Amino acid sequence: MLEEANTERADLPSDRRAARTQATKDEILEAAWELVRKHGLAALSLRELAARVGMRAPSLYQYFPSKLAIYDAMFGQASRAALDAMNGDLPADRHEAMRTLAHRVFGFATSDPVRAQLLFQRTIPDFEPSPESYAPSVEMSARLGDVLAEYGFDDPDAADLWTALVGGLIAQQLANDPGGTRWARLIDRTADMFVDRMGPRNRAPRKKGK
Amino acid sequence: MLEEANTERADLPSDRRAARTQATKDEILEAAWELVRKHGLAALSLRELAARVGMRAPSLYQYFPSKLAIYDAMFGQASRAALDAMNGDLPADRHEAMRTLAHRVFGFATSDPVRAQLLFQRTIPDFEPSPESYAPSVEMSARLGDVLAEYGFDDPDAADLWTALVGGLIAQQLANDPGGTRWARLIDRTADMFVDRMGPRNRAPRKKGK
DNA sequence: GTCTATATGTGGATAGAC
DNA sequence: GTCTATCCACATATAGAC
Numbered sequence: 001m002l003e004e005a006n007t008e009r010a011d012l013p014s015d016r017r018a019a020r021t022q023a024t025k026d027e028i029l030e031a032a033w034e035l036v037r038k039h040g041l042a043a044l045s046l047r048e049l050a051a052r053v054g055m056r057a058p059s060l061y062q063y064f065p066s067k068l069a070i071y072d073a074m075f076g077q078a079s080r081a082a083l084d085a086m087n088g089d090l091p092a093d094r095h096e097a098m099r100t101l102a103h104r105v106f107g108f109a110t111s112d113p114v115r116a117q118l119l120f121q122r123t124i125p126d127f128e129p130s131p132e133s134y135a136p137s138v139e140m141s142a143r144l145g146d147v148l149a150e151y152g153f154d155d156p157d158a159a160d161l162w163t164a165l166v167g168g169l170i171a172q173q174l175a176n177d178p179g180g181t182r183w184a185r186l187i188d189r190t191a192d193m194f195v196d197r198m199g200p201r202n203r204a205p206r207k208k209g210k
Numbered sequence: 211m212l213e214e215a216n217t218e219r220a221d222l223p224s225d226r227r228a229a230r231t232q233a234t235k236d237e238i239l240e241a242a243w244e245l246v247r248k249h250g251l252a253a254l255s256l257r258e259l260a261a262r263v264g265m266r267a268p269s270l271y272q273y274f275p276s277k278l279a280i281y282d283a284m285f286g287q288a289s290r291a292a293l294d295a296m297n298g299d300l301p302a303d304r305h306e307a308m309r310t311l312a313h314r315v316f317g318f319a320t321s322d323p324v325r326a327q328l329l330f331q332r333t334i335p336d337f338e339p340s341p342e343s344y345a346p347s348v349e350m351s352a353r354l355g356d357v358l359a360e361y362g363f364d365d366p367d368a369a370d371l372w373t374a375l376v377g378g379l380i381a382q383q384l385a386n387d388p389g390g391t392r393w394a395r396l397i398d399r400t401a402d403m404f405v406d407r408m409g410p411r412n413r414a415p416r417k418k419g420k
Numbered sequence: 421g422t423c424t425a426t427a428t429g430t431g432g433a434t435a436g437a438c
Numbered sequence: 439g440t441c442t443a444t445c446c447a448c449a450t451a452t453a454g455a456c
Contacts, residue, residue, distance in 0.1 A: 017421080042252055043335040046449065057449080059423050067449065122385065123333040125253040160382065161396055168378020172370065175332065186371055193407045197399075256432065268434080269440050277432065424455075431448070438441075 025063045028053055029073055036114045068127050076133035078115045082108060083136040094151045098191040102166050106187055109170040152200040165190050235273045238263055239283055246324045278337050286343035288325045292318060293346040304361050309401040312376050316397055319380040362410040375400050
């Protein structure tokens, strides 16, 4: 009964090994981000990735079971970063709050286009994020719902309209003026437009006729 | 490739050959659309494409110099189709006109997701549309500017805001509810919101404070 | 335990036979 | 104009060296 179980105290070799394995995985992911930023999201090559961390391609399979698993881990990192970027206190004023929120999401997305592409577009064949990697995105949706409710946006379509507005600004900025400010300048006006249309006082004002 | 300008007389063998070549190119492109609709835009395989038109892969190079050239020809077809979809008379009423325009673009984009992906997202590594294939898209932008001016939207940001709004609705619909109507239902409200905010009477009404 | 060597299958692309 | 044969890069899987 005195055999040393491998799953006990800290400082056991197995724990150190796990930590080292995790460190290597992080190093691989960091190199993967550099490569996709350089060559594009779909152009990730395992050979080139392995070379960048001083390995041969097959050795990567000791850390990730497939190329799609690497994309999934990257998705998880991006998803968590998006959630972090969205968090933080918001001004009490409704207009200022939604402006601030829009700027946070816009800034996060445009600061790293390939990360945004991985998160918000489904462009890699056969890739679908695992539930674990997707969880922060789900929490983001819930967070948005909380914020909208807190500021009095009780229209059930408010969240969908908001994501369309902010996502539209981001997509146009990335596609047609990467690195510029052509759509960034429209953030405040768009947020105000949303608040004025969907806010508690001015619910659903439509055109006069009809 | 618009090499149909052989500048000779009609009915010459070279013309008949050119016509037949063009017919084969069209057949290849039609098969390519079927494949990308089936397997995804990035998963187009020349071998499978050739088999679908009764050839071997190398024979495709008699009609297109590369795989990217096939994507480019597809982009040209999609671009022309988008321009056609946008055309047509519009109601005199400003609200109705912008609603109609939004529905046309939205319907075009959501009716064929891979076509929209090829047109509006830059997802294929190293692919950039040629000036010839891109020309209809340029004309579309000009057309939008004409329409906005005609209906009195003289704010220089009106076109950029409009593309962001409509593009945002389309992107969300395709990404999060393909085949559904979750964002389609928001088109009229979004168009009205745009008109009320950017129209001649109500230019740039911002929040009261500040 | 960690990596390399090797093998398989698929991809785009080219050369040359017919 | 289409084919066969081939090349090179790729992801992937397995066996075995250390």
